Amino acid sequence: MKKVSSRRKPVKPAGRGKTKKVYRVSNWAAYNQALVQRGNLTVWLDEAVLAGWHACGPPQRGAQFVYSDRAIETALTFRLLFNLPLRQTQGFMTSLMALLGVDLAVPTYSTLSRRQAHLSIALPLRPAQGPIHLVVDSTGLKVYGESEWKVRVHGWSTRRTWRKLHMGFNAETGEVVAQTLTEAKYDDASQAKPLMEQTPVDIGHFYGDGGYDRWKVHRLLAYPPAAQAAPIEAVIPPQKNATTRKAKRRYRHIEARNQRVEAIEGMGRKRWKKQVGYHRRSLAETGVA
Secondary structure (H helix, E strand, O other): OOOOOOOOOOOOOOOOOOOOOOOOOOOHHHHHHHHHHOOOOOOOOOHHHHHOOEOOOOOOOOOOOOEOHHHHHHHHHHHHHHOOOHHHHHHHHHHHHHHHOOOOOOOOHHHHHHHHOOOOOOOOOOOOOOOEEEEEEEEEEEEOOOOHHHHHHHOOOOOOEEEEEEEEEEOOOOOEEEEEEEEOOOOOHHHHHHHHHHOOOOEEEEEOOHHHOOHHHHHHHHOOOOOOOOOOEEEOOOOOOOOOOOOOOOOHHHHHHHHHHHHHHHHOHHHHHHHHOHHHHHHHHHHHO
């Protein structure tokens, strides 16, 4: 009879047996000072915010606004920064005005709650250093909500309306620089030109999945609009059954796509994606998730 050992085999650590390197602190004085510095709070408030604290726009129907959009945005910024409820936000702003020695009233929590629903905020884009890497992708949006009268007369509909959101990201910063909303029948390639036209800076590389492997997209990238400084390099994997195309004349978009097809045939699709940096496109999938 075969003897069975009761000893358990040692479990190998995750990550192919690699052990994580332990970081040991050697400069304790600087490390302690860094921990202390984390609690150092300095609030810089622009004088333009205080000067435009009260609303001074054209008259509107009903009660007039007391506080400007900038004042509401400032209070909500502190709320988001310190993860405060609305009531605590009001108290924080009151104490901040007292520390500044400014005689300004503070929006109440009910005012903040009411105004934040209709506040229009324009987020500035970070200045780009040269042409950007534009990463594009799309996702489906399901539209809910039917009129009460329609539901009462005809009942609930089994069909739902879909919309398609197309977005373009700056690969370096992760910012959304362009977006379009279409019906579900429009494919990804049809929105390449609108996304490029919305991008406020020059584009150096265009990253997209196989849905953008269309001749109209390749032609647009090789011969971009006049606002674009130079041709755009397409980082788009061809279809798996793609073949090279012959042309009587030399066209940039045909030659560029033929080179990609030949490169994939020579080194394989996986190696080609690694060589051209196709992993940048994962940023778009993260953004639309």
